[in-house]
Amino acid sequence: MGDIIVLLKAALNPEMVRSKPDGSLDQDAIPLKLSDIDRNAVEEAAKLKGKLGGKIIGITVLTVGPLARREKDLRMAVQEALAKGVDEAIIVADDSITPGDQVQTANIIVEVIKKSGLKPDLILASEATIDETTGQIAGRVAAKLDMPYISFARSLDVVDGKVVAERDLEEDLEKVEAPLPVVVSVTQEINQPRPPTLIQIRRASRKPQKRLTAQDVKDALGVRRRILERRIISVKRKQEIIDGSSLEEIADKLLDILEREGVVKL
């Protein structure tokens, strides 16, 4: 089998949201990490490579700057993907491409694939990243490269040169089949990513990494989106613990409150 490309994102970590005193998002203070479902995409790539051979190439585009502040997190995210099975990484990072948007990110990925002369049999991505969760990069890349696209796959296999997948829709599971090359986005249910072994972690640092700058992808540049404001959501809850000498008393107090709030009618 030919090569597998995995799209990777060093994404803002939602568990580490930081804000400024005025409630605006302090984005510079939020660290990046390898986006959760990207791990599933890497795991799936490694599984298919084990069965069919080929090489796994990870491509990542930095979308939040400044680069000096992001360098360490970006390196860690790529390192993690390499340890988990990616064979080589192509990293596009430059202050002039941040903040990015989905138009630019997809264009850069396609430019990298074309300019590097990559001819993948499979492009794998996660159904969505953890920070912006717009779930559209894989579809954009597929349309630009005129490749078939299977979205929301929760199982995937390659049989006799064809991809067989199960798509996870709202009310149905859909079994589909497509010829290679194909773009596939995966859901978190597709596998259980294994933690890398010590040997894998050690090997990761020796795997090839190619760094590209804005100059290398200059035909792909241009964002369409302007971010006007980002603020944290703080819903203040009453946090009132209902006490009482017996469960009966507590239940009565609770029901009185809920009736007063107008949320139950008894």
Place this chain on the structure above:
Amino acid sequence: MKALVVAEYPRDALESLAAAEGMDRVLLLFGPAAGESSRIAGHAKTYSINSRDPEAVYNSLRRVYDDEKPDLVLGVVSKNVKDILSRIAGVYDLPMSTEVTEFKIEGGKVVYKRGILSERAYSVEEVDTPAIILVNPRIYKPLDESPGEPITLEPGASRVKSLGFERKQLSGVKLEEAEVVVGVGRGFKKKEDLKLAFELAELLGGQVGGSRPVAADFKWLPEDAWIGISGKRISPKLYIAIGISGAPQHMSAVLGSKVIVAVNKDKNAPIFKLSDYGVVADLYQFIPVLIKKIKERKGS
């Protein structure tokens, strides 16, 4: 301002039409919505594609897009709609935004708001038209049905072959529409014990949903009863979380609730900080008492 509304489900079509109020509207229905298109087509010029294959719909939609030249492509978030419109976004280099909670159009620009970072923050962004906007379900009040004659389009070419659909085991419960939701978590020791939650929900005219372990891992509840970032997002008047610790992926999905009540025996459970009212008690002791009290009040 011309809006091309794309929908896979009839209700999403009627909600998207409401979102496009005041605009020159063109409608494209596919999949289940195409089957109902004669009940909706009275609202606008309507194209109907009898296919659920995203590539086939995308190829037909491209021709409609080229003919209609809309300023806005609008829809309600669903998986196939996301899939199809991300391809349109790619091929025409259009900005696309999903899970939008509100938007307005000003002087050829779309300004919209959406949650980011697992709903812990929101972002207000601006793009020029033409643009693609997908709004969250259940934000716009759906228009009434309006009978009309759709224009039937042949599905376009596709390299992906559908080998068939399998219906998920679902409860059919629309948690996102319920006014009262009882949420169950790992505090329940076995599946049979959930009957406590079902009885409570029934007395309050509500529905039962569950956190990830209960709904997705143990499968004690059907998948459509899973409340969480990857499951359903709910905004009832009252959310009663029983035996739920309050993990961020769960709590982000219930942020819209008017009142949150938590019942948990661990007084240090994070959920108490994210609730309006807390009861520190063993659910196996407290819920039967609560049920008894509700029955008494209902009887009087």
